[in-house]
Amino acid sequence: xxxxxxxxxxxxxxxxxxxxxxxxxxxxxxxxxxxxxxxxxxxxxxxxxxxxxxxxxxxxxxxxxxxxxxxxxxxxxxxxxxxxxxxxxxxxxxxxxxxxxxxxxxxxxxxxxxxxxxxxxxxxxxxxxxxxxxxxxxxxxxxxxxxxxxxxxxxxxxxxxxxxxxxxxxxxxxxxxxxxxxxxxxxxxxxxxxxxxxxxxxxxxxxxxxxxxxxxxxxxxxxxxxxxxxxxxxxx
Numbered sequence: 292x293x294x295x296x297x298x299x300x301x302x303x304x305x306x307x308x309x310x311x312x313x314x315x316x317x318x319x320x321x322x323x324x325x326x327x328x329x330x331x332x333x334x335x336x337x338x339x340x341x342x343x344x345x346x347x348x349x350x351x352x353x354x355x356x357x358x359x360x361x362x363x364x365x366x367x368x369x370x371x372x373x374x375x376x377x378x379x380x381x382x383x384x385x386x387x388x389x390x391x392x393x394x395x396x397x398x399x400x401x402x403x404x405x406x407x408x409x410x411x412x413x414x415x416x417x418x419x420x421x422x423x424x425x426x427x428x429x430x431x432x433x434x435x436x437x438x439x440x441x442x443x444x445x446x447x448x449x450x451x452x453x454x455x456x457x458x459x460x461x462x463x464x465x466x467x468x469x470x471x472x473x474x475x476x477x478x479x480x481x482x483x484x485x486x487x488x489x490x491x492x493x494x495x496x497x498x499x500x501x502x503x504x505x506x507x508x509x510x511x512x513x514x515x516x517x518x519x520x521x522x523x524x525x526x527x
Contacts, residue, residue: 311426324523332376335369337520340512342366347505374423380416388413398465404458415447442498449494455487484519489515 300508325332346363379513388409396402405489432440462480470477489511496503503511 328376330523332373333516333520333523335373336449337513337516339366339369339373340509340516342369342509343505344509344513347509374419377416378420378423380434381413381420384409384413384416398461400461401458401465404454404461408454408458411447411454415444415451418447419444437472445497449491449498452487452490452494456484456491457483458486482522486515489518 305471314373325334333521339392342362343366346359346366349359349362385490396405418440421430422437422444424430425437425440459480470480492503493508496508501507
C-alpha cells in the first residue's frame, strides 16, 4: 500500500513545487511592490477608484443588484485605509524637504516651485491629519472646523497640482533636448502630465461644493492611479 502511495505523493509534491517555482517571480514582484508604502498606496488608490467607477455604472444595468452598494462600501473602506496610512505622511514630507534643500534644482524657477510644493504639501498633510482625527473624535474639533479643514486640505492639494503644471512646463523649457533624446525621460514627463490632468478637475471638485458625478470621479481617479501603477507591474 505504502509503495504505491510514495510515487503518488512524490508526483503530487513535484507538481506543487513546479507550480510554486512558476509563480515565484510574480510573487516576488508583488511582494516588492506591495511592501513599499508609496507603491502600495498607488495600488490601493487604483483599486479604490476602479471600484467607485464600477459601483456608479453597474446600477444602470442591474438596478436590483446589491453589488454596486458592496463595491462602493469597499471603495470607501480603501479610501479610509489610505487616509489612515497618510497620518505618517509628515515624515515623508520632512524627508522630501531635506532632499530638496540638499539637492535643489539649479534652475531658479524650478527651485522656487520645489520649495513651494514642499510647503503646500506639508500644510496639506497637517490639515488633513487634523480633519481625519477630528472626524474620528480623537482630536476635539467641531464639525464645522472639520469640514473647513477638509476643504482647505483639498484646496492645498489643488495648489500642488497647479504648481506641478508650472513645473512640467518649465522642465519642458529647460530640458527640451533631453526630452527629445531620452525616451524614458519623455515617457515620464507625459505620464506626469496625464496624472496631473486627471487630478486637476478632481481637486477643483473637492475644493468646492462638488460638480462631478461619481462616474467621472471614478474614471479620473482610475486614470491618475492606473497610469502610474501599470509601469510598476510591467517593470522587471
